[in-house]
Amino acid sequence: MTDPSPIPVRVRPEIAALPPYKQGKQAGGDAFKLSSNENPFDPLPGVLEAVNAATALNRYPDATAGRLRRRLAERFAVDDDSVHVAAGSVSILAQLVLATSGPGDEVIFAWRSFEAYPWLAVVAGATPIQVPLTADARHDLPAMAAAITDRTRVIIVCTPNNPTGPIVTQAEFDAFADTVPSDVLIILDEAYAEFVTDRESVDGVTVLGAEGRANVVVLRTFSKAFGLAGLRVGYAIGHPRILDAARSTSIPLSVTAHAEEAALASLEQEDELLRRVRVIAERRDRLAAALRAAGWRIPQAQGNFVWLPGGRETLELADAFDEAGLIVRPFAGDGLRISVGEEDSVEKVLAIAASVVKDLPEDHSGRGLA
Template identity: 70%
Template sequence: MTEDVPVRIRPEIAALPPYRQGKQAGENAFKLSSNENPYEPLPTVVESLRRTVGVNRYPDASASRLRHRLAERFGVQPDEVHIGAGSVSILSQLMLAAAGPGDEVVYAWRSFEAYPGLVLIAGATPVEVPLGRGARHDLDAMAAAVTDRTRAIIVCSPNNPTGPIVTQTEFEAFLDKVPRDLLVILDEASAEFVTDPDAVDGLTKLGRENHPNVVVLRTFSKAFGLAGLRVGYAIGHRRILDAARSTAVPLSVTAQSEEAAIASLDAEAELFDRVRVIAQRRDRLAEALRAQGWIVPDAQGNFLWLATGEQTMDAAARFEQGGLIVRPFAGDGIRISVGEEESTESVLRIAQPVLDELPADHPVRS
């Protein structure tokens, strides 16, 4: 029996399980559970952290140097950029700003596991629209799910954890179907790994003047390898971002995070060489898994999806026994992050017997 809470807590919060990050890896194991970049930060980034002193002082609350740098890069005004402690914190701020009791937030499912909790914390009701063929967003169904209570829609491209993108054409057609005063959040946390030329790109392809209701989320956690420093950003209409800023925990982006992000932008060409290596490794691993007989959705992030269904937890245990920490989603499937080159052999070595043990008619078999 669950222990009684000693104070009055909102019942929906008391029933909400805390966010669970990917399991940590022990010695001699590869951690492929959290979509992290396997490369250490570049020496220039590390040096920037060494130069950043003054932890006895509060950071710049708006991370203004980083905001101005990103504004210049993407051709927007500084107040159209918002910095947060990871893109998920900005998503939380937008939920608090846009939705409350009696409101609804629409998103695809399965998608990023934090979405349901963030909606519930805001007091709103999650509306989950099943993924369509190929584990892709069904944007027509999502548009059809909009009601007069809908306050926001989240579109994740590439979709975490399944991998496929939303195309630019699909996204713009979708925007034409939903109300223009409805907040649309385009979560592009893994966008730098995308190699499909048709993919939506909220920062360079989307005509922002025609879609002021769209806010684009990006992060330095994955492609830039700064997951431990927690820094992400949003680009959108100033008034929408002002609302997010109003709900933010003040001073949550550290001076060290801002400095490392700026140094990473300075070293972007070298970092993106690493990103290309990871994307190539992802494609090779996906093809090798398909050759074994797995159905693997079109992976465009730095992770792969195996829809192991009811056998998910048993399959994840087999990977862990073999020295690979993967991310299981009970009843649905396993997300495998693309890690070190040495890990790919282990993934393939373990994946084959896992597949062999699944029922002959399992839908994950090709």
């Protein structure tokens, strides 16, 4: 909760009015934490050993995370300078917005999408431009293209979209990118890319390999599929000069040696990673299908979460899950995001979801009952 008392020093009015980032609620006791899109599996084999071996706590880490950059550059067949590593992909988002946008500039993104997007623009002094999602909770790329002005500096495309779940297809993205001025940065936020099973989905690596796409930067993370959320390490792939601008705005030494070691060890376990991702994707699809069968109108789910369009009843619905020991993420007035967690949580989620959907008004946007 924000302290309502006066701030004792002069703070920018727009920052004083900005609510702090609200993390998914923590779970206590035997509750399942399904509020933060965390991976329910333990770290991949060898990761804990690598972290424990990094014992030089009296020494600073490599400011560039050079070994991890080289390993990622090899993985994606790019130069080292085309990779930037930071403390989570949201850190790189902040760096890119700061590097490109200031007072009078505009940052375009879909809404609802990742809740950090609006305040990243405000912190930079820019104006956030929210473009509503379509009726099926997807990016409205034609409307986003129509929102571009001579003040637009950044456009963020989140796919799969957090928190609603649908992807942007390769064809949709290519057509959209063709309409964007070449000096406007497009950030393709692919934090959940590993969980995607739809073959029509846009792929950041494919985009970067296309001619004329120098204004696109792709973001990915080790927090989700790789299960390193607690260590904070994400990365960007893009034009070296754009990434240099991001590096210039970054907080030095923000990627710890432990995070770099864990990410390097995780990359050596790709077979096990893919096995775990397949388990989570199958669990997600099963959960989404069962929710639809129970009477919910569920958007396409391609991340490691599902979306319940709760509308005005969102907070009341969240309370019902909370009372059952299921900590979910409510977005007041819009809906609930439920992470795909442990297998034991699935039936509990379905039981509560099935019990509450029947009480929704017949014309409710989230209700799919006949």
